[in-house]
Amino acid sequence: MTNRKMISAIALALSLVPAAAQAADTDNYWSANAAGCVPEDAAIQGDLYSTTSGGAVQHDSGDSGSFYVDCDVPKNSGGTNPGKLFLTYDDDSSSGFVEAQLYRMSRSTGTVTSFSTVTSTNNGGTTSESSSSFSHTFVQNTHSYFVRIQVQRTGTTPLEVFYSVALGT
């Protein structure tokens, strides 16, 4: 194949990418499944959590109290600032919850600041819920960004499952 033909073939291939797929790239700022996040030290040392085959994270059987996992938020290649934090969870009890908090960490001082939170409600089924709207310009060359998830239950009966977290509009 000549270079010119190859370039034409690449151009044709790019033109065949569905418009919906291109739009999705700019709409969805970032998302992570629970099992892709990093459990904090106490969760690992205490063997407090388990991952499901579907990529969700929940208490290990027989464990209660709180454990935390952190999800790193990389730079948004689309360039659109998100305005909401989304949490997908299962919460079947008033004796437990799943909560996501969005933080930024200053590169110069290491100081962390939370600027958005979404907390589960007792729906007893897989639910996606969003935070109230926030306005923030993400600047990755002065701050790093992450979401900290808290999974809490009193006793071992409540089902509190963290499925995924996302930033979007």
Ligand SMILES: [Ca+2]
């Ligand atoms: Ca355990």
Ligand SMILES: [Ca+2]
């Ligand atoms: Ca609850």
